[in-house]
Amino acid sequence: MSTKTVNQKAWFMVLPVVLLVAFNAVIPLMTVVNYSLQETFGDNVFFYEGLTWFEQVLHSERFHAALGRQAAFTLIILLIEIPLGVAIALAMPRKGIGVPVCLVLMSLPLLIPWNVVGAMWNIFALPEIGLLGKTLNSLGFDYNYTRQPFDAWATTIAMDVWHWTSLVVLLAYAGLSAIPDDFYQAARIDGASRWSVFRYIQLPKLKRVLTIAILLRFMDSFMIYTEPFVLTGGGPGNTTTFLSIDLVKMALGQFDLGPAAAMSIIYFLVILLVSWVFYTYTMRHED
Amino acid sequence: MAEISLSNVRHSYLDEPGEDADWALKNVDLVWEDGGAYALLGSSGCGKTTMLNLISGLLTPTEGRILFDGKDVTRNQAEARNIAQVFQFPVVYDTMTVRQNLAFPLKNRGVARYEIDKRVREIAGLLDLEASLDKRARGLTADGKQKISLGRGLVRSDVNAILFDEPLTVIDPHLKWQLRSKLKELHQRVGATMIYVTHDQTEALTFADQVVVMHDGHVVQSGSPVELFENPRHTFVGHFIGSPGMNVLPGTLLNGKVTYCGYSLDGEYSDKAIDRILNSENFEIGVRPENIHFSREGIPVEVTRVDDTGRMKIVTTRHNQQNIRLIVPEGEAVPEQQGYIQFSPGGASVYLDSWLLDAEGGHS
């Protein structure tokens, strides 16, 4: 909208938001930056360390491994959740009682506290008494997510797909509902195939919502902590220790504040950078 | 190309239509002749779009049959009917260029490449789209987008009919006129049946050789513009066509004579006709403003308003709480306040429950 009027007094209206968010974001961020540049041996005595912690983190195998696991996890869940979510949205009913039923049932996982999601999958997948674990084992698979890394990964991914695909479905469904009937009718008149309708009408109209879906799923899966922590505790070994789990272990478990703070900053910057690059790249043709 | 007939077609959007009001289209029996230029005229919500979608196959009628050259296509889907249709609001494929947009309907039907090229260039020339052929369609204005929609409808050379659903709604007024004459010109060149839906009588009368008027789910009359004007079969047609529309006045029977407020109309009505008038619920008399003139005697009226359009005056008068409009040629006098009017011979017709009654007593 180009009709906005210039009004510097509008700052007073955004002031409460700025103060509240700054209180929560700027002060803690300063603390983190502070820690990342200093060393402490307790008693609130600090020594300036410069960029030592950053160099240490950037060269540590532990960080590389966690980052690698994190990237792999995010990539896998994006590759599953985005196409699956779009496919489900395409197959959903457009009118009638089916619509609210689908929407309500599908939204349910999104409103379950994250540790309950972890706990739920924990009991669901237990090899002896969980429905999933027991079924897999009686089908002849040697399934145990607390002992075998592959099983732990598969379960974590299944849990994330269970938890978050609905978000993609809802976004895609909203995008699809916004396409006027005229477009489908014109396509039928033009003799377009089902694939052409998807490729030339639905996909272009979904571009915006899919950009948002990918961004949200990227950010949230990159920050994932609670669900895998409750499900596997990061194990077996370190195999499902993603960045946030590693960070909390380091900061609150080992109290390695310096490296933890340096890692926090690198972590945050990675998310910002990837989001920014992705967004500007996909939106480069938009007005 | 084909003759398109609708045989006893009824359509409802409800699953279990019951009463009359549930039907969007109430028993339509109509033939669209091959190669005609038709306008489908009517006010919003009268069933025009429903009719188009039934012809193109986007809808399947609840009852009745649709025939193309005598062949039953009622159950055929839109893809199988070979009909082109242009919608009210522009539909373009955003990610394609203008050229790809125009070629799309041909490509989907496996037309040879050189043939596609030729057709696309021809249509682009016709619609002044040559300059933007390689631009992305999404960057165009609403006008430009609607031109693409029109182009996609016109690009196919072998269609049974081209249907236009109020295609110029979003177009600028000056372009509207230009595009309408282009369509007319195109019709003369390709000779395909064209059906043009509109609620604007000027648009309908300038485009079409034949006008089909719809009202409340019925086809009330179909004919040439002159027929519709001179001989409206339904009060709605009289109202809708002509400017100002036909006066519709309450009728009364006095000593077996058809009268308006005791002033009897000329023309003889048979006994059968009188009988029908007696049995009707709503007895009205329709007179075109062109068929009324001021006189020394006749129906006394009070002149309430005079609009001068330059070539003529539209005079609004009042008799018995009833507005009566008449057209007075430029140069003729209009009484100051009180005056008398008379209906021209043969200028008034009888309408029973909105339908025209002829002198013998039948509905035409």
Place this chain on the structure above:
Amino acid sequence: MSRIKWLLPTIYIVFLMLPIYWLLNMSFKSTNEILGSFTLWPQNFTLDNYKTIFTNPSWYNGYLNSIAYVVVNSVVAVLVALPAAYAFSRYRFLGDKHLFFWLLTNRMAPPAVFALPFIQLYSAIGLFDTIWAVALAHCLFNVPLAVWILEGFMSGVPKELDETAYIDGYSFPRFFTRIFIPTITAGIGVAAFFCFMFSWVELLLAKSLTSVAAKPIAATMTKTASSSGYELGLLAAAGALTLIPGAIVIWFVRNYIAKGFALGRV
């Protein structure tokens, strides 16, 4: 094609319901039955697990704490976001675009990064272990979200509405509360829904900022799981109860869900 179309959503919904069913199933079993045998539905149906939760204050207080901070957070977030969203949707001012972008970047901040600094910050101002700490901390990501959603709804309201009201002699506060807010109630509902949702499901910060007095239900569960061995039935019942607020909220906004997401604008 269209005949098998319903298959995919149906399979997906069944997949969604299975773990939930298993949770409910377990919550109605005794610990003995859970550990003793594998049964597809409770053989000895019992409400004991639920009874424990409703009679033990350390359990039900967890629920009250969670609900309290979620409601406080949603109200605060929407209230401060309303004028800000109006400013972003109607005016241009120095740094407006940068400010908007900076607000959104806070949605990208991993809570794990903020856990420790938050503990120190909220201890320093004496709010540690109160519902206020959690409610304010969740504003970090909920306020930007509420501003974003409301801005979208407000931009959809024509500016002429404002101008007409001023011509009719309304003062700004009176216009804003009497006319503008009622026209965007749907937007406020959607924004509140999302604030509720994200505050209700987040646990890392909620757990870090509380110890005893204000502990959320989700944290109570985690503690139980580790301290008192495997009380799976109790854990399942507590988990099942956390589904209820979400289900109620979804039911109320079911007609707005698609619309809220349709805002798809960045």
